[in-house]
Amino acid sequence: MVPLFIALAIISGIGALLAATLVFAERVISNYGDVEVDINKGNKKLAMKGGGSLLETLTAQKIFIPSACGGRGTCGYCKVKVLEGAGPLLPTEEPYMDAEERSSGVRLSCQVKLRNDLKIELPAELLTIKEYVSVCEEIIDYTYDTKQFRLRLTDGQHMKYTPGQYVQVLAPQYEKSSEEVYRAYSISSDPADQAAIELIIRRVPDGICTTYLFDYLKVGDKVRINGPYGQFYLRDTTAPIIFIAGGSGIAPMKCILHNMKNTNNDRRAVFFFGIRTTKDLFLAEEMTRFETQLAQFKFVPVVSQPEPGAEWAGVTGRVTHIAEDYLRKQGNAHEHEGYLCGSPGMIESSIGILKKLGITEDKIYYDKFS
Amino acid sequence: MKKSPQQRKLERLLQSSKFSASGFMGTDRRGLWEIIDEDAAEIAKRGKTMEEVAARMQQLTDLAEQGLGDWIQVSKNLHVAVDDNRGMIPCPWPHRVRCMKRITTARHIPSNTGVRWSDLNIHLIKEHGFFEGKGSPFRIEPGVLIDIIFSKD
Ligand SMILES: Cc1cc2nc3c(=O)[nH]c(=O)nc-3n(C[C@H](O)[C@H](O)[C@H](O)COP(=O)(O)OP(=O)(O)OC[C@H]3O[C@@H](n4cnc5c(N)ncnc54)[C@H](O)[C@@H]3O)c2cc1C
Numbered sequence: 330m331v332p333l334f335i336a337l338a339i340i341s342g343i344g345a346l347l348a349a350t351l352v353f354a355e356r357v358i359s360n361y362g363d364v365e366v367d368i369n370k371g372n373k374k375l376a377m378k379g380g381g382s383l384l385e386t387l388t389a390q391k392i393f394i395p396s397a398c399g400g401r402g403t404c405g406y407c408k409v410k411v412l413e414g415a416g417p418l419l420p421t422e423e424p425y426m427d428a429e430e431r432s433s434g435v436r437l438s439c440q441v442k443l444r445n446d447l448k449i450e451l452p453a454e455l456l457t458i459k460e461y462v463s464v465c466e467e468i469i470d471y472t473y474d475t476k477q478f479r480l481r482l483t484d485g486q487h488m489k490y491t492p493g494q495y496v497q498v499l500a501p502q503y504e505k506s507s508e509e510v511y512r513a514y515s516i517s518s519d520p521a522d523q524a525a526i527e528l529i530i531r532r533v534p535d536g537i538c539t540t541y542l543f544d545y546l547k548v549g550d551k552v553r554i555n556g557p558y559g560q561f562y563l564r565d566t567t568a569p570i571i572f573i574a575g576g577s578g579i580a581p582m583k584c585i586l587h588n589m590k591n592t593n594n595d596r597r598a599v600f601f602f603g604i605r606t607t608k609d610l611f612l613a614e615e616m617t618r619f620e621t622q623l624a625q626f627k628f629v630p631v632v633s634q635p636e637p638g639a640e641w642a643g644v645t646g647r648v649t650h651i652a653e654d655y656l657r658k659q660g661n662a663h664e665h666e667g668y669l670c671g672s673p674g675m676i677e678s679s680i681g682i683l684k685k686l687g688i689t690e691d692k693i694y695y696d697k698f699s
Numbered sequence: 700m701k702k703s704p705q706q707r708k709l710e711r712l713l714q715s716s717k718f719s720a721s722g723f724m725g726t727d728r729r730g731l732w733e734i735i736d737e738d739a740a741e742i743a744k745r746g747k748t749m750e751e752v753a754a755r756m757q758q759l760t761d762l763a764e765q766g767l768g769d770w771i772q773v774s775k776n777l778h779v780a781v782d783d784n785r786g787m788i789p790c791p792w793p794h795r796v797r798c799m800k801r802i803t804t805a806r807h808i809p810s811n812t813g814v815r816w817s818d819l820n821i822h823l824i825k826e827h828g829f830f831e832g833k834g835s836p837f838r839i840e841p842g843v844l845i846d847i848i849f850s851k852d
């Protein structure tokens with residue numbers, strides 16, 4: 330009979346050998362060597378070590394793909410068209426793809442591993458997105474829950490953006506959050522000064538980023554941002570404009586109005602700004618000033634539930650209904666372009682009204698929030 | 700009872716602040732399954748099911764949504780409003796569910812009490828029977844919730 334200690338030694342030996350084989354196999358299998366990522370048919374080629382996810386790899390190369398779940402495959406933001414080399418769609422990606430995306434090779438870049446050369450297609454604007462370090466220069470209280478943050482880019486940098494676009498702000502780890510998170514905020518400032526940007530931000534109850542910005546960020550602190558993103562900008566036509574915004578949704582409209590002033594844009598435009606109580610109203614003076622600076626602009630703040638005793642001589646009601654009444658009276662509602670920014674509920678309701686009045690969907694613009 | 704690796708992974712995720720400031724467990728010392736069991740017992744004691752509670756919350760959110768932020772009177776004593784924010788938040792369970800960052804507040808006028816929930820709370824209750832740990836900013840006390848949302852005039 331084999332003594333017990335010899336049997337144990339043999340078993341441990343086999344165990345150690347298996348473990349070593351696994352480590353060796355892991356090293357060899359996961360060593361994918363150098364791979365090449367070809368972007369937009371040879372427009373840009375990146376050579377790098379394989380093994381990581383496509384999202385990580387692009388981010389490391391300062392190509393910023395939107396992402397809201399840190400690469401866990403749960404937000405569906407990080408879609409990229411892969412023309413060659415990604416293998417079949419994974420079960421984790423399937424729920425996020427519609428039939429057209431499946432057939433055209435759209436993938437969640439956080440789920441695609443770089444095992445071999447890849448050919449991908451990125452919208453040109455993603456290639457212009459850069460990361461910036463800025464310094465918080467000024468914080469202004471607009472209302473009890475809304476502030477404006479002015480961020481000056483460091484090292485004399487400028488951000489080229491189209492008025493209406495947004496940036497992503499990084500909230501670092503802090504007392505209430507052990508992870509870094511990025512959140513989107515529309516640029517509200519005058520685009521004449523591209524060395525600094527302003528953001529109008531509303532506090533979201535127990536939100537990771539807004540709690541950081543409202544309770545922790547101080548003037549003089551560094552803030553990392555990247556951008557610009559988005560397809561929300563003023564189309565170059567002569568159609569009359571209807572802007573509808575609620576709360577912090579005023580931000581991109583303000584930026585667009587500054588630009589209209591800077592470029593002597595004389596299009597007819599009316600801006601319906603919805604707030605709940607008179608305490609929620611801000612920037613009214615600046616908006617009214619645009620009425621004198623722009624040839625054909627009207628600003629209409631609309632308060633839906635003025636608090637008892639409030640002295641409010643302006644328009645009262647639901648902003649979407651007031652905008653609807655206005656358009657009906659115009660007689661040419663269908664000729665308008667609609668620019669919307671605010672809560673998903675307000676956007677959905679505005680789209681319904683504009684469509685009912687004959688404005689086609691391709692003339693209604695807003696940032697998709699999901 | 701010994702926890703499976705998946706259970707341990709889920710508890711770690713619920714404690715982290717990756718999706719939610721302060722996490723979903725708050726300062727609760729109980730384990731996830733203990734919290735779920737105790738809240739389930741409270742719901743049963745009140746003669747309700749998780750489905751009924753979640754369905755009523757959803758119904759109130761849908762009603763409140765029509766107000767686009769304004770208070771809506773559901774009955775003589777119950778008022779609701781939504782605070783609709785841009786953006787989505789994923790469910791921490793390992794499946795692909797995302798909810799709007801929309802908060803519904805329900806106010807019971809005579810008792811001057813209120814309760815708030817996000818769309819994610821409705822999903823967490825309906826699918827996972829989870830009211831979150833005590834100390835989490837979005838913890839909902841099942842008893843308080845039932846008193847308010849099923850209140851009779
Ligand atoms: C294109 C775009 C542009 C935007 N522009 C602006 C802008 O100009 N100004 C602006 O103010 N905002 C803007 N936003 C919204 C902004 O990006 C953020 O989504 C918002 O500020 C909230 O971020 P947060 O990190 O503070 O909240 P988060 O932490 O992401 O979310 C908080 C919310 O998630 C839910 N939640 C969190 N934890 C839990 C839990 N434990 N249980 C249940 N529910 C929970 C609740 O609803 C809570 O209120 C924009 C969004 C998009 C997509």
Ligand code: FES
Nearest residue numbers: 402404405407439
């Ligand atoms: S980063 Fe969220 S799904 Fe890919």
Ligand SMILES: [Zn+2]
Nearest residue numbers: 790792796826
């Ligand atoms: Zn879930």
